[in-house]
Amino acid sequence: MADDKSKAQTDPADALDAPSGDGAADEEAVTESAADEATEPEGPWTRQSIDIPDGPITETVEYNTYPADRFSHDELDLADDDLMPMLRNMLLQRRFEERCRQMYQRQKISGFLHLYIGQESVSTGSVYGIRLGEDSVITAYRDHGIGLAMGMDPGVCMAELFGKKDGCSRGKGGSMHFFDASKRMFGGHAIVGAHLPLGAGVAFAHKYRGEDNVCLCFFGDGAMAQGAYREALNLAGIYDLPIVFICENNQYAMGTAVDRVQAEPDLFKHGRSFDMPCSLASGMDVFSVNRAVKDHVALARDGQPSMLEIRTYRYQGHSISDPAKYRQEGELDARKSEDAIVRLEQYIVNQGVAADSEIETLDEEIKQEVLDAIEFAENSDFPDDDAIYEHVYAQEDYPFIN
Template identity: 40%
Template sequence: MPTRSKAQRTSTAEPQRGDGKAELAFYRQMVLVRRFEERAARGYAEAKIGGYCHLNLGEEAAVVGVMAALEPDDYVYTSYRDHGYALARGIAPERVMAELYGRADGVSKGWGGSMHLFDADSRFMGGYGIVGGQIPLATGTALAISHRGGTEAVLCQMGDGTTNIGAFHESLNIAALWGLPIVYVVSNNGLGMGTTVAQSSAEPELFKRSSSYRIPSARVDGNDPVAVHAAACEALASARSGRPFLIETITERLKGHSVVDPASYRSRAEKAELLAGDALAEYAATLAERELLSEESAREIDDAAMAAVDAAVAFADASAHPAASTLFDYTYATPVPNDSRRLPGEALFPAAARPGAVTAEVRA
């Protein structure tokens, strides 16, 4: 699959460039995400990280740009490719890495792992392992905000393949009908696992799909965090005014779908082309041209990111494994019938909660 040129990643409008402070902040976050994801890949190879592990390598600009537009009380829902979004939301790298390691000090107490990062304090409402599982939940959160007259907004991120499932269309329809404060972000890296967008979507320009529901949309260069940030600010302003919005970020993933995917569907030439168009290197070059980034300052930023990641790994290594007795502690927010949690000494499945049992409360 050939990569997209800068012309093919065209944004709908050229953003205003500032004095460089925000742009350098974007670069620092992009470097942190890059070094964190590289170390996560290493941790998986060392068997310190189990389960599935999907990286944001190559997508850092799109991740950082959209997250920087959020207010602290806004809500965030993402797909299972969620590490970078959690870091950009301000969750400590130590807690994210500990979660990848399955440790009790992790952001989800060690029970979520790579695909299920969750932090109520920062209103990061989770990565979701089921494709599109986050979309109805995010839309429901926007409905709750609207119902109580809140001023918050919801950002719901997803991959390009997710736009083909029913929940995507049902949620956009409801959001448009009820004027919900939500922004849908489609991270289009050109591939749904190993299938190209052109092969799976009759309308490959995914931002156009929202027009069926009269939802405004924008396609933006996902290698430019400033352009992504500008689009996200516009989208969130629209959502807060009662008109949902959809953003399509055109980006690339440098590796396979997950850390165990060798991306054999790409030729060596295509892989070389991907590396040549790396968003991090491209953005660094842009900053250097504007004399905002020198070789020395770039090295200092990289060293700081590596130190933060080293500290995160040390923290994760030192963290304890969660106790088996806490397995069900975070299953439900409130007590429910047939709750499988139990007190010390109780059977794993009390009589009323055994599979197949029906309680009077349920029947009622």
């Protein structure tokens, strides 16, 4: 795919090597580039033809699909021993957020709070498809699930929500700004669509440094209506960046259903405009997500950016204050009956890997872990007043501020 594209510049390192400066150095640079132009550079450059074919162009496109209940764990190279940790990973997100809701009602948490409940298979299935700690992840503001799935400490996360100094962003970011550079979790971003170019930048950094790592860039269905989405995918395509664009299509952007705002509601197909492989996976089955992400990560490691739509559903409102009246009657119950956590629990029992009672014990342990996280957050202090001046960008000679 990427190989037969017309490109003015294929290597990002070349892009940064462009001559700059003033005076004599500039003159030299100009002379050199004039000489370059005289001889056609070697490389895979092709010029687009101006001739129009005499007849229609027919294109056959293949989209991969990853439906629910298609994959078993052994096909995914997951051992029996991986299944309970995988369930633990999902349950931790669920139990953590159930308490977040309660803590919000008790006014321990203020500001925005967007819950991820219902979407846990997306984070867990993805994290099990990357090299944790080496590959990078970036996401939007519904970020608690992916942060916890990547192994961020629940106490540190809860402290962030409480606005306390031991929080992952020192209590100054809150719900939308989970961040842990040591785990290569690059946020947590509040402006819809704005982090997609950042994701492309992270992938660019991997490539520029010669690392064999990839970036997973998650975003919502709503972000696809933003211009930054197009800019990011285009740059990734031009530079062959090691990135997977993952659209978490939870059917709504606030109260707006996808098919009310997208002329092509099959969002995975949009990646075709950038000559990328595109796939569609079920977010109601953690194995489907895992298979899809592994396949797309393999593409990214080969320098092929791609687009993956994961169809999922959020069981809570858009934010804590949303009564979610836009849903159709019976819609929520239907989706709850497909809950990916329950699906995995049933799978584990059916495979004879663990009994119901062992799953219940695991759940109790996790509930206690979340209570411990709350205690940690309670015992942490609020940031000092002076902290308001820390980690703030200020350029002394910046114009217009005086």
